[in-house]
Amino acid sequence: MPDYPFTAADLAALKAWDTPTICNAIELLQPARRGHGFTLRPFQVARPEMGPICGLARVGRIRAAFPSGRSKAEDRASRIGWYSYVADAAMPTVVVLQDLDEVPGTGAFWGEVNSAIHKGLGAEGCVTNGSFRDIEALAPGFQILGIVNPSHAYVHVVDWAQPVTVHGMAVAHDEVVHADRHGAVVIPHECVTKLPAAIDLLARREAVILSMARAPGFDIEKLKAALAQADEIH
Secondary structure, three states: OOOOOOOHHHHHHHHHOOHHHHHHHHHHHOHHHOOOOEOOOOOEEOOOOOOOEEEEEEEEEEEOOOOOOOOHHHHHHHHHHHHHHHHOOOOOEEEEEEEOOOOOOOOEEEOHHHHHHHHHOOEEEEEEEEEEOOHHHOOOOOEEEEEEOOOOOOOEEEEEOOOEEEOOEEEOOOOEEEEEOOEEEEEOHHHHHHHHHHHHHHHHHHHHHHHHHHOOOOOHHHHHHHHHHHHOOO
16 A cells, blocks of 8 residues: 555544635645645535545546447446445545536436445545535435536446546545535645644634734724734744
């Protein structure tokens, strides 16, 4: 198995913060990442009330508008190959599926059955430009960011383990993905264990500004003072 510079416990700890907070901390740690590495378009979210998910990326590509052109046995073998790929992980995973159809979401890969299978194989959820259905019957605790569609049409897996792009976010196999109702972000491996300290620093800086902004008599001069004070916190 690969040697990671973090543990499953480190990934689980990051679920204490929402995805915008994770994005802010990555900006602090790696300023060059400020303009990329996260989703750029909104999703429909299966469980808006659910907290964040975080795990190693399991990436794949699907189509649904037309039949695969393969035999039934070949389609089954492809599906088993995908499931085997998802299951082969040392830590919890987040599936990232790119729908290649001209109209993404024509057929839903996700529903009652696939959500149950993937959860059982260690996935916490999925980020996709494709679609999902069976909202009430989705596996408990399994999150999906995508679009809603009632039919699975001809949905089939095209390939897996190759880099994908979903709503502007490029993701490769085994990268760390954090997601919630806001969207998703890729966390560089070297940042995982540094994020809690970076988040603490940002929170302490923001606390100075928020405290001043919410206090009676707040004005532009007090804002300048708060900003200066925040900049001095390290």
